[in-house]
Amino acid sequence: MLPIIFVLPILQLVILSNAATFEIKNIKFSYVDHDKTSFSRALIEKFDASTYFHVIANFPSKKEANAAMAKGEVDVILEIPRYFERDLLKQKNTDISVAINAIDGAAAGVENVYINQIVQDFNKKAKVALLTPTDMVNTPIDIVAIPSFWYNKTLNYKTFMVPGILVLLVTMITLFLSGMNIVREKEIGTLEQMNVTPIKKYQFIIGKLFPFWILGFVLLTVGLTIAKVVFNVPIIGNLGLIYFYTAFYLLVVLGMGLFISNFTDTQQQAMFISWFFVVIFILMSGLFTPIESMPMWAQYVTEFNPVKYFVQVTRMVMLKGAGFNDILPQLTKTIIYAIIMNGLAVWSYQKTT
Amino acid sequence: MKNYNVIEVENLTKKFGDFTAVNSISFEVKKGEIFGFLGANGAGKTTAMKMLIGIAKPTSGKAQVAGFDVFTHPEDIKKNIGYMSQKFALYDDLTVKENITFFGGIYGLSRAKIKEKRCELVEELGLGDIVNELVGSLPLGWKQKISFSIALLHSPTIVFLDEPTGGVDPITRRQFWEMIYKSANNGTTIFVTTHYMDEAEYCDRVSIMVDGKIEALDTPKNLKEKYNADNMNDVFLKLARNSS
Numbered sequence: 001m002l003p004i005i006f007v008l009p010i011l012q013l014v015i016l017s018n019a020a021t022f023e024i025k026n027i028k029f030s031y032v033d034h035d036k037t038s039f040s041r042a043l044i045e046k047f048d049a050s051t052y053f054h055v056i057a058n059f060p061s062k063k064e065a066n067a068a069m070a071k072g073e074v075d076v077i078l079e080i081p082r083y084f085e086r087d088l089l090k091q092k093n094t095d096i097s098v099a100i101n102a103i104d105g106a107a108a109g110v111e112n113v114y115i116n117q118i119v120q121d122f123n124k125k126a127k128v129a130l131l132t133p134t135d136m137v138n139t140p141i142d143i144v145a146i147p148s149f150w151y152n153k154t155l156n157y158k159t160f161m162v163p164g165i166l167v168l169l170v171t172m173i174t175l176f177l178s179g180m181n182i183v184r185e186k187e188i189g190t191l192e193q194m195n196v197t198p199i200k201k202y203q204f205i206i207g208k209l210f211p212f213w214i215l216g217f218v219l220l221t222v223g224l225t226i227a228k229v230v231f232n233v234p235i236i237g238n239l240g241l242i243y244f245y246t247a248f249y250l251l252v253v254l255g256m257g258l259f260i261s262n263f264t265d266t267q268q269q270a271m272f273i274s275w276f277f278v279v280i281f282i283l284m285s286g287l288f289t290p291i292e293s294m295p296m297w298a299q300y301v302t303e304f305n306p307v308k309y310f311v312q313v314t315r316m317v318m319l320k321g322a323g324f325n326d327i328l329p330q331l332t333k334t335i336i337y338a339i340i341m342n343g344l345a346v347w348s349y350q351k352t353t
Numbered sequence: 354m355k356n357y358n359v360i361e362v363e364n365l366t367k368k369f370g371d372f373t374a375v376n377s378i379s380f381e382v383k384k385g386e387i388f389g390f391l392g393a394n395g396a397g398k399t400t401a402m403k404m405l406i407g408i409a410k411p412t413s414g415k416a417q418v419a420g421f422d423v424f425t426h427p428e429d430i431k432k433n434i435g436y437m438s439q440k441f442a443l444y445d446d447l448t449v450k451e452n453i454t455f456f457g458g459i460y461g462l463s464r465a466k467i468k469e470k471r472c473e474l475v476e477e478l479g480l481g482d483i484v485n486e487l488v489g490s491l492p493l494g495w496k497q498k499i500s501f502s503i504a505l506l507h508s509p510t511i512v513f514l515d516e517p518t519g520g521v522d523p524i525t526r527r528q529f530w531e532m533i534y535k536s537a538n539n540g541t542t543i544f545v546t547t548h549y550m551d552e553a554e555y556c557d558r559v560s561i562m563v564d565g566k567i568e569a570l571d572t573p574k575n576l577k578e579k580y581n582a583d584n585m586n587d588v589f590l591k592l593a594r595n596s597s
Contacts, residue, residue: 189440195408196436196513197459198428352427353409 005177009169009219013226017162020288024110030057030074032065037085043096043122047078052114066099075101076111088126151319162233163314164287166223170246171253171307172278174216178257179274180267181208182349187266195351205346209254216250217243227318237317241324245313248334252306255341262348281307309334359384359511359542360405365414367400374400376565377414382558384510387533387543389553389573392562393593398546399515401562405544406436406513419510432460435504439516441496445489449480449499452488453506460507474502494525498532505536512536514545518552530555550586559585561592568592 029047033040047053057074059065065077079097081087087094098115102108185191194204220243227233257274264270283289284298285307291299302308309330316322360382367375375397382388392398403409405418407427416423419433443452450471457467475484478498488496497517504512514533518526530552537543545556553559553573560570569576569592573585582588 188445189438189442190444192408192438192440193436193442194459196406196431196434197456198431198461199459352407 035084039085182261236321251338258345389556389559
């Protein structure tokens, strides 16, 4: 069992960190070119040259293109109207139509942005080509915003995801193992034996917690090493601070596991309840979706999610170099949470029924 | 010395909702006695025993075990009793030696004392190298003998045995009872539940529970005379048949 406890999360960290990407790539691009001029071809070539779009089809009519979209063969249809080049040259103004498969609304939004960027770029170059010297004076100056990205300069999503996924794995494993622990002893009968001994409740709980607490630190260390060595995630802040925070965080998770354990009779029940919490914790942690975008009531619910604080702390410390005072709000809430959870765990463990 | 009571039970009752598992039972057990606690499955033996060892709270009645009240001082009782359940309850993934150290530690024995006890135990049971093997890999007979010895590790006043010989062969059962006799001779009180009526004959006194009540309590000899039976099996059948 011990090797499994370490090998599985390492595999998950390596695989998931590569898979959990928000970048939209390999968009299946198709077009209907009614114009067939050098201008229309130049526009299509621009899409072809982009790394995001993969030109897979050229349809003779919109009807066939729509059929392909319905079958899911293409994501985007660009329709270039007849007289595209002529209108551009004469009126300096024309429309093109773009159809995007928007089943995944977020992806469609991103695709729309990419398409607009390419079309604008094409526009600018076309403008320059069409300009006459007299126009030069009247052309308004384009205002270009130059973004500067802080804390994750290259917009590498792995830098963002790896600390989060690491947190998740540490949480899942310690919660599941501690959740099943006392229940297992109930099943095999050793718990009854323990209840007949004069052992004190707190001694028993500490004895149960401590090994998993250490295990949590080992997992964190392995995960951080992989983050640094495999994914080259920057660790700007003080690692000691992450460990200090983790010491309290693990108490929350372990207390929760023991609490669940006390209320269940079989490992299956304990597993079922642990999963219930883990899924909510993951999806409401701000790991995959920003908490700010959730409805107000859901944002209040996330206040009770310990994973949220751990994700925030690791990202803050690793990527922004946050110090002790910066993580103080998260740390305080976590400590309060730990006291409550372990209080409940000790209280709910009854030697006498 | 031998004549004072280590267990005194008066009208002890346990109800689960409307169901009365143990219905106002009363009895005493003397120091050094081997007390057989018999009854059919579901008669309330285990529930009664759980109240005496302080892991179930009685609904009403009075009970003192090793001089402590089961209502107010269950943790003090636990210091003075040993318990061996029908479910084998040593840690399978620890060696015999580790189990001894672990349970010795829980009962607050010093390291030196634990070592001394362990050496005694190895010699008495003829454990030899087995002491370093995982408990899970041992045959059931061995497990039960070790389990009993560990229940005696802290020299308790009373040892509670819940169907200790379930599933073992007659030879091992015989050996097991020799161990029981030996510790009873040393002054340890034995409180034992069993399904084997031949084992009931080994007890000093026997109580038979039917439907939550104690229907008979006497020496095996007197019980056989009273119910006009050849052996304890017949006594048991006569009593249990009257139950609903």
